Amino acid sequence: MSRKTEVFVIGGGPAGLSAAIVAAELGAETLLVDDSAKLGGQLIKQTHRFFGSSNRDAGIRGISIASKLCKDVENLKGRLTVLKNTAAVGFYSNNEVGILSQNAYERVAYQRAIVCTGATENSLAFENNDLPGVYGAGGVQTLMNVHGIRPGHKILMVGSGNIGLIVSYQLIQAGVEVVGLVEGLPTIGGYLVHASKIRRLGVPIYTSHTILQAIGETHVEGATLSRVDERFQPVPNTEFEIKCDCICLAVGLTPLIDLFQQAHCRMVHIGELGGLVPLHDSGMKTTNPDVYVAGDASGIEEATTAILGGRIAGARAYESLHGKSEKADQIVAEAKEELKTLRSGSTGERIRWGRERVLKEVGAC
Amino acid sequence: MSSLRIEAHPVLDFPTPKKVKFFFEGKEYEGYEGEPIAAALHAAGVKMLRRSPQKNRARGFFCAIGRCSSCIMEVDGEVNIMTCITPLKEGMQVKMQKGHGTIKP
Numbered sequence: 505m506s507r508k509t510e511v512f513v514i515g516g517g518p519a520g521l522s523a524a525i526v527a528a529e530l531g532a533e534t535l536l537v538d539d540s541a542k543l544g545g546q547l548i549k550q551t552h553r554f555f556g557s558s559n560r561d562a563g564i565r566g567i568s569i570a571s572k573l574c575k576d577v578e579n580l581k582g583r584l585t586v587l588k589n590t591a592a593v594g595f596y597s598n599n600e601v602g603i604l605s606q607n608a609y610e611r612v613a614y615q616r617a618i619v620c621t622g623a624t625e626n627s628l629a630f631e632n633n634d635l636p637g638v639y640g641a642g643g644v645q646t647l648m649n650v651h652g653i654r655p656g657h658k659i660l661m662v663g664s665g666n667i668g669l670i671v672s673y674q675l676i677q678a679g680v681e682v683v684g685l686v687e688g689l690p691t692i693g694g695y696l697v698h699a700s701k702i703r704r705l706g707v708p709i710y711t712s713h714t715i716l717q718a719i720g721e722t723h724v725e726g727a728t729l730s731r732v733d734e735r736f737q738p739v740p741n742t743e744f745e746i747k748c749d750c751i752c753l754a755v756g757l758t759p760l761i762d763l764f765q766q767a768h769c770r771m772v773h774i775g776e777l778g779g780l781v782p783l784h785d786s787g788m789k790t791t792n793p794d795v796y797v798a799g800d801a802s803g804i805e806e807a808t809t810a811i812l813g814g815r816i817a818g819a820r821a822y823e824s825l826h827g828k829s830e831k832a833d834q835i836v837a838e839a840k841e842e843l844k845t846l847r848s849g850s851t852g853e854r855i856r857w858g859r860e861r862v863l864k865e866v867g868a869c
Numbered sequence: 870m871s872s873l874r875i876e877a878h879p880v881l882d883f884p885t886p887k888k889v890k891f892f893f894e895g896k897e898y899e900g901y902e903g904e905p906i907a908a909a910l911h912a913a914g915v916k917m918l919r920r921s922p923q924k925n926r927a928r929g930f931f932c933a934i935g936r937c938s939s940c941i942m943e944v945d946g947e948v949n950i951m952t953c954i955t956p957l958k959e960g961m962q963v964k965m966q967k968g969h970g971t972i973k974p
Contacts, residue, residue: 539935540934540935540954541954551880551881565880567881624936625932634921634926634928635927635929636916636917636918636927636928636929636930637916637929638931639930639931639933640931640932642932642933642934643930643931643932643933643934646933646934647908647911647930647933648875649881651904651905651908652874652875652878652881652883653873653874653875653908653911653912654873654874654875655873655911656873657873677878677879677880678875678878679875721927722916722917722927723916723917723927723929
């Protein structure tokens, strides 16, 4: 069987949902596929309140943002078709994408594709890092906040970025003892407000430390930590053991980019954005003029910026099919203004630098 | 040790669906209907879900979203089932699969 659509959105997280909502609201016939049973992407496991910007979801919990986006999708029935449990598995040269649901394979003929595949979690090399009980922060959040099950009784957190800090707090809320937080850098990576929260609850934070090994045979029973020098090399004779029954890795994310490569989009490696990303202009269009990108796949940030990038992509994809639209222009202008605010200040410095490089490189091709 | 099930949470409410019985390696366990098989096993304290085919390393729950294949098991005779996204049903027979498993014709 085959399907036809004007705008085809891959991924039902904050970026994909926002792109689909905007494209459909403006009047494009839109199809969205997501490979999980529930829309919302990573938002469905985020119980913390977002900082956001004053006019976009500030102070709202991730789970509530997901519900809000799903309600908007529901209201657009007729113009926006959603297929859950359906994965996009391949781009073909004639503007077709293969999609796979539980028992069926179909092809989607699209005019514009907006690819919002998100990211995959990074791992860390240490002895026994494959033992049951070593999890990524995403897996921990799914188990605890979606299924209502603690990952263990005592957990060691590795990584002090915002995800490591926020998930540590969520673990404490769920009744898990966080036995320590390990960070290779000499300073905490995430916002101080999150770090202070877990510090006040008595969680020891080991900066300039690393995990050398997970201890155990069939599951985690502890970990060996050590101090590191300024070149991140373990300092001899500073090793010590810590007892825990699970270890959570929150050591960053890498954009999921396979589909862009299949669609022949030019890629660029930008460390500040998490690795290889498709080159794209300020309207989120890649070097394949029929393919747009938004969300973590365009560079690792967070849900609010993913929503805004999605709105820009949806508006521009619509315009490329139906001509200039004042409403679309307004959506883009508002989103760009909010992004500027969100990426301002010292915390947004790396992202600003990375995004400027994307625009410079795309201008050069 | 107390249960791994979250009974009270400051932000979230977890519904308590119907309890069902299932079997892991022939032994009877209890879980909630519709939750992932791997989640039910985790809550019951089962950490090792299989051993790796080549180096015989313990494998357990990992990504929780059907990506990594760490949790593949034999369910009702069918091998390579991603148990972290397969809903639990009454009476399921769940087993650690041997090696890559054998696909039945």
